[in-house]
Each structure stands twice: as structure tokens, then as C-alpha cells.
Amino acid sequence: MIAGILLAACIMTFAQIPEADTSRIKSSYYEVNDFVEENENCLKCHGEVKYALEDTLFGRVLTQYMCPADILDRDAFYTGVHRAFSCTDCHSYDYETFPHPLEARLEEMYTCLDCHGYDENFAHYNFEVIQEEFEASIHNIDEFSCWKCHDPHSYRAFIRNSQDIEEAVRYDNNMCLNCHSNFDRFMLLTDREEINLVESHDWLPNQVSHFSSVRCIECHTEINDTILVAHKILPREEAVKKCTECHSRNSRLMQTLYKFEVKEGRKGGFVNGVILNDAYVIGANQNDFLNWISLLVFGLTLVVILFHTVLRIRNNKN
Template sequence: MNPYYILDTMAISAGVHKSFDCTDCHNSEYKTYPHKSDLKLQPLSTCLDCHGGDASFAKYKFEEIEKEFKKSVHFKVYGEYFNCSKCHSQHTYVATARNSTNVLDIVDYNNKMCLSCHNDMKKYKLVSGHANPKLVVIHDWLPNQELHFRHVRCIECHTEVRDSLMVSHNILSKDHASKKCAECHSANSKLKASLYKYQNLQKRTEKGTISSLLTNSSYTIGTHQSPLLKLLSILIFLAVLSGIIIHSIFRIIKKKK
């Protein structure tokens, strides 16, 4: 049997739609098993059919996500055929970025969405019609590649940051991906507006650790210094400098006498 047709019931019961019956979305004929093969060809409701224009989902901003997605390379190249479920499985989706306390979990979950096609020859070719480029090879220029892949999401470089959305959905074509180290490794790091913008996440991680004292985001060279140490170093530097200036003034006065 086609493995893609078998659903992991454990994963469903952990997902956002766990309280649903299959037939809430699918035709009632799905109650018979095995399902008739032509059932799969029946059109299904789209995400927006339920989530759009509903005040209880307003905070998720589905309409804005839709608008952003329509600018993305996925929509531009594949059109309506490329829908939400290509990345977000309706059966098993978990809102990790909103609920996880661990940045690495968010990164891992998010990247797996991309990798499920971009690192899968069959699925990638089914959608795009050509072979998938080798990720390790095309990211060859990126220093510490493995570390980057584990600690930041693909979308950090491959989307345009949009402040009003939790997760930017405008996935850019590869020519527009950011390739400048300083966009993240700077005081004005892009990551602050993307991966680390989940303030609730920061609050969650602060609990019971010394991280709140030292830092509240993850490591990007330097910039990510703890504010406490930064202040301390400026004070020490100024103290040393004034010491030297005072000492020199005394030496000059003494010499003139």
C-alpha cells in the first residue's frame, strides 16, 4: 500500500485538528474502509474556508498569511496547486513556534516542513518537475553549515520579514535569499524580527534559568552579548581611561614645576 496514504493516528491526536472527525472535512463515504480510490479526487475545503473571516481565528491572521503566500515563489511558480497543506499537514500540524519553549525545537519542526520536499527527490520532482538541488552543495558557501541548519530556520534567509506576522510566508526565490552574514550577525539582527520575536517564548525560557540575567536571545557573534557585561566593560574601559588621563595630567604638572 502507498505509504503516503497511511496516516499516523498518534500524530493526528497531537495535532491542531485533533478534536475533528475525519468526516468533518472529508466526504461521509470515507467511513467505509478501504476508501474508494476516486474519493481522493473530490475537492476539499481550503484552510481559509474555515479559518478565514472568523473572529476566533483572527489572531492567527490567516488572510494576511494568504496574501503574503500569494507573493511567494511557491505560488508564483505553481499557482493554486500549491496550497497550505503542501507545508502544513492538516492532519498532524502542531503550532510549534507559538507553543514550544525551545528555539531548537521550533527550528527543527519548521525546517522539516521545507525538507519534506526539498530533501525528498520524489516529492520535489512531483511538484516541480525537475530534480531537487542538493542542499548541502548549494549552501556550500555558508560557514558552519550544519550548525546554521540546526540553529536557524530556512525561512530566516529565504523569506522577507514581515513584522505583523509571527512567521513570514513570503518565501523568496533563491536569488533573493539573504546571503549577507551581517544581516543576522549584527546589532540590528534580522533574527530579532523573526526567530526571536516570540516574546512569549523568551518569557517561557527565562523561567528558572540564569538566561534572563545574561541574555534573552540566542548567540549571534558579539551583538548578542549580555547587556550586563556590555555595561560593565564600558565602565571598566572608562575607568581605565580616566585613570590614565588623570595620571598623565599629574605627570605634566609635575614636569613643569
């Protein structure tokens, strides 16, 4: 019995984590979150690249790397959509013990709909339609969830609030690239071979311009008018490959990337003028003023030529 008590004491004292380092806390965190110090109990390890285990019985300290996938960026968390949360709002209280029990690590995570679904406060986001789209998408596979793309610890509703389309494009595309250009993450979800995005898009001219000016989902999703960002990711063979889907007056981009800004409509006579704030799309950004002027000048020239020709023919006959 005494041996058992000693063993238990050893185990209990072995796994102690040093106190939180409050110098990592910024005053701005307090402005958006009421649980900053409470959260530091988690972030003192999960907000660092390393953590120290202290054996209080023998005074030995062991420093270890934190698994990169389990590291949170404090700044990203406190500026993300869930910035006001306490860790235990979503995670089990069992995580307060260390080492974390297996039951806690296998806990079923919330999905977006668990909090945002069927709630009038979030009705304008149409989370229910997003869920339907996701279920019909090729992403609907085992172990895939909203969090694979939208990290709840850092996600920002960028395209909805951003004035900078280029920045929004980069942010959104990074969500795709996190897995599609990182085979370590990609293979967690599928047994497929690694995809080389540059090679699979070698048919696309000006790749760099396309990749930095439009989001992957412009071509890889089905347009849905009821939600801002389409979530039905299409199989590769159904992706848009026809240039004129975007490079035409009825550019697809106006129903996708520029959906939020469509109201601006025309600008300086340019069709789909809102695109001109950030890019230029051949075919989609015609200028009606120039179109009319050129048509008029061309027409007048033809008339003069025809008139001159007729006069020459008549003159020759005479």
C-alpha cells in the same frame, strides 16, 4: 442478465476489507475525538503499512502495501490541530466505498481559509494575511497548497506553543526538508533539478549550528509584523546572506524566531537576552554591563597613559 448479476456479485464481493483492529486504538484518542471508531474504518488501511483485500466469494486474501504518502500516524493525528475531526469532516463520503471512486480521489481539497478565513474565532491567526503572503511567495505554483507544508493529519502549531525553541526549529525545518531534501516529493511540484542544501549553503559557516538553531524561514522569508510566522517565501537570490542581519544588536531573529518571546526582553544585562534561553548569537547577545565596564577600564587606562606621557615629555624638557 443472470451473467450480469453474477459479474456484479463478483466485483462487489471481491473488494472487501477486513474488520478494523481495535487494539490499535488508545484510550487517549477518545479524550480528544468523538469519532474514533468511525475513523478506524479509514485508518484500518490508512493507518497501516499494509492492508488485506479479501475475496469473499473464493476466500482468497491478498495483502498489499499501502502507498506511504497515504499512511496516517494515529498518534500524530490525535495530537495534531485537527485531532477532534472525523475523516469525513473534510473527505467525501464516497471514500466509504472501496475501491474508492475516481470522483472522490479528484475531489477539491479544502484550504485553510475555507474553514479558518474571515472567522472571528481564528482572527488572531490572521489566516487572510497568511494567504496573501503565500500568493506573493515563490511557493504560489500549480498544485501547491497549505497542505504541502502543513499536513492537516498531523500538523501542530509548534512554534506558537512550544517552550523548546530547538524542538520547534527542528519541527519547522522538517516541513521544508520534507520536499527540499526529498526529491521524490520535490519533483511532484516542479521540474527543477534536485537541490543540494549543503552545497547551496556552503557559504554559511557552522552549518550544523545554524541549521539546528534557526529555521529556514529566518532567512528565506520577508518579515511581516502582523503574523507570527512569515509565509512569503522569497526567491533564492533575495534570501538573507548578510550575517549582521542576525549578528547585531537589532537582530532579525527578534522579529522572527523569538517574536513570541520578545516580551522577556533583556536578561542578566544581555541585549536580546531571550535568545540566551536556547542559543548564543555573536553580535546580538552583547552584555551591556560588560560593555560599560570594559569601556570604563579602557578609558581609564588611556587617560593614565596620556597623563604619564605628558609628564614624561615635560620632564624631558626640564
